[in-house]
Amino acid sequence: MSDTAILVNTAVAILAIVLLIVRFKLNPLIALVLGSCYLGLAAGLGVEGTIETAATGFGDVLAEIGLLIAFGVLMGSLLSDMGAIRRLVDGLLRTLGAQRLPHAMALTIATFLQSIFLDVLLVISAPLARAVAPRLGRYGTARMATALAIGLECGIVFTVPGVAALALAGLLGVSLGTYLVYGLIVVIPTVAISISIMSAVLTRGWWKPELDEQEPAGVTATAEAEPVTTSTTSAAGGSGHAGTGTAGSAADTADSADTDGAAGRPAEAADRPQPPLLLLFTPLIAALVLVASGAVTETLEWSNPVVAFLSTPMVALLIGLVGTCLIGRRFMGQPKVEEALESGLRQSGQILLLSGVGGSLAATIDAIGLGDILGQYLSAGSWAPLLVVWAIAAVLHIAVGSVTISAITAAGLLAPVASSLGLEPVLIALAAGAGSLFMVHLTSNTFWLLQSLMGQTTRGTLKTCSVGVSLASVVAMGPILALSLFL
Template structure:
């Protein structure tokens, strides 16, 4: 019966989110309450699992998400990302789609996806004729889509990546070591394959480009993404990127030292993801404070904290769902399902995790909510699988990218900012993310081989 009740709870949450436009936090909490009561946990037990699961995931990723969002907001106030975009556009020429996909998937994940598309879209439109007079715009649009979401799910400190790693109890350093090369490779290969598809006459400018589209400069999203009219003093770009680069180096160094059994107390402290991101936050804070003053920093922090709130709530409720599922008995059923094929348990487990995340994202319309929900469902049994948990976490990340489409707010923002029609957005963003989910799957399988050998 736990399978039936779990299915009802999850489908009800999806229906509430899609059909009735109920916020994911409320929808998932209602699903948690129903599942707990329906499976016999009782009122007290249900509340205990909801609060306990929320608190446990917050202990894992709460500070990381907060630090990551604030670093991104501070960097944005210094114009770091805007300058990086301009340099890429000026120097890369026809190779710009690859540079854009690579940069978005490795450096930009420190800022939220809405901000990324606001920054990158103007460059894509202006540079399209230089890249390819006929296919420049769709190629750049596809590169933007896969670059943003490959980084979002695979590369720390991408918020979906941090949430998945936390829910699956995977150290961020380990996730970074596997996720960074997978995210970058996925973005570049997908950009190449997407260009081949475009060369087949797939793009029809007369129906896919909307010449009358108007970008809402003062929409809530745009205002949220661009919180400051003024910018901090123009430090050299490489200096302004230190709040991202320093934490990544520290986290990676700690993870490599751990694998090599060469850790020491100082390296373990500095390589801890919370400490590393806090160091990055301190660097960014000092830079912005020196030029904008206390009031300027407060303005940036206020905007960043608004973004943080909902992300933390959705992530925390994902932890609540996982805790309720663990107590409902579904974990044992899923364990049997993941172990059904004894001849190919790794392949089957990866495919199941991928499909669960893909279906949830396709239905809900949010990459992060789909990934968090999938991780909440699978996390209770991941410890019993005969493989490194990072492999299942990466499979969830891969599947969660699949087919970002019309039930996503990002879809419509992407369409408006690039002046392309709904059909054109399906041909670019939806196709690119679907292709990226498929491209990344064999890379996850390769990661499972590497993880098994270490």
């Protein structure tokens, strides 16, 4: 088949995936599988070759990141049920004061809390942020809402074990230790700079509380008082976590936790002794340190069998999960630990499937030879390929409305091209992640959750969420392009 025919069929497949999700409200999982099958058949792989390629790609990706996603989500579910987020925000407020809280909260969410499911993390952290907002003055709501949006969305694509970060690393063959190190190099300045710029803009006349915030009567409204709807299916909805649904599902998650309003932790556990906050996060921090140590030893070309075993991402995250379970068992009791684990397993299911079908699409694209074709048009050793990667992911996100789906689809499209570009795969993964953040808008579940939980109008949410996260998408390319000069 000619190069032109392959390019045309690939474009048709991607367009069909977008239309099936957006126009016909088809589940993204089914849409990606149909797109992969069409592309394989149209490009001449045949029925048997298409099915075999898709199945192999699916299995390869799940073998690479399936357990990692599950372990990360399970750890996050346990931390959420133990009240770790509330206590961490309280500690940041006491230590740093209200004025520094937007930066501190966003950086903490973007770096240390990415094992916690996005909808759950948002539902728990937004009321805390809203309660603090009046202490920041007239523009407190704007600053805290912007910080939450940027911290949440940047974290899931740049920080291990964020689900989009795991998917990008797996699809592009990047070791998690490498992605963790370089992702932190990108996410920290991106979050800090973006929030500073947005704060300066919002507090100089762009934010108008009378128009951008709900009426005083609605200030105490919650997601229950104002039902949240999206213009896409629940499967495509979450801008952070595709397939995890609607604001209603997130509110249900918060309700199911049976929290007491004063303590923000399970009512049944109100009388239990509270563990030190550092102890709660020690297993997660230890797991991330072990993963990062693997990248460091690889860079230094130093080998030790014990370190090599412990720094393997699957082993490191398993150690973190076991440690978190033991702490939860001690301070919540075994029944509550089992409930948290069951909740985490339900949350991780469709993320695993979406990551797998992203691998199917990548394998099909590789099999038809698209990588060699695109490699002829993208010159290595320059910034242009990374900008093209960013643009592809950005267009997909604008069309689909989900950060995770657009990141996975972009990575699947670009994975076969990585070797021909002469660029480190980690740079391509990070650029795809940055592009997938561009223009979080009305089809995003995160958009509507932030509107309702932070007491914003749609106009206000377009400023804090859509503009704020889009700015972060652009700012992130600065450190990524800078890294390309050294890698």
